[in-house]
Amino acid sequence: MFQRFLITSLFAGAAAGLIAGILQLMFVQPVLLHAELYESGALVHFGATPPSAHPELSGFDTVRDGLSLIFTMLTYTGYTLVLVALMSIAEGRGAQIDGRTGILWGIAGFVTFHFAPGLSLAPEVPGVAAADVGARQIWWWGTVVAAGTAMWLLAFGRSWTMWGVAVIFLTAPHMIGAPEPDQFAGTVPPEIAALFAARAFGVGLAAWVLIGSFAGYFWQREGARENG
Secondary structure, three states, X not given: OHHHHHHHHHHHHHHHHHHHHHHHHHHHHHHHHHHHHHHHOOOOOOOOOOOOXXXXXXXXXXXXXXXXXXXXXXXXXXXXXXXXXXXXXXXXXXXXXXXXXXXXXXXXXXXXXXXXXXXXXXOOOOOEOOOOHHHHHHHHHHHHHHHHHHHHHHHHOOOHHHHHHHHHHHHHHHHHOOOOOXXXXXOOOHHHHHHHHHHHHHHHHHHHHHHHHHHHHHHHHHHHHHHO
16 A cells, blocks of 8 residues: 555656646746846836836756756655545545546645635735735645645535535635735736736646646556556
């Protein structure tokens, strides 16, 4: 069982993380580099001369981008370890785990780790106002735990009471509210911030769907090999 767990997590996490890292380099990193030009003062929003919306950005950097790919693969491998552990528990309860049902697991992971916390604490580009880091981390983790619990109750709950509790878990962090800065100020145009948030969510969803599908596939394959 441990070998099945380890192989599934490493293969699925590394494969999904590699694809996610490439997507981030293609779609998310250019927006970050654009925002950094405003943060450093190289470009000025609402200056005397409106800056170009398509500035010259630095190209591929072997060290920086290579390390970014490795870090993304490690991060998503960590996510996969958690997901596969939950898959193994669910299989013991009679759930079918394969590449197709894994997509639903991936969507649940996206809601838990990206969409639920990002609904009130949106992904941020450099140079924007933000609340205290510690307060944001506490709220983020609390929201992730609440959303993850809600996803499990929605999937495996067998009564309206459990589903109602799931709804409470999903909404409670947002009713409490995420930490916000005392004043809204920043050097980055809102169009860039909005594009960054949209692309961060899009790449996150794609990555989690891949994690779920790959994890379900490898989990089923390794299980068939053990039983064969």
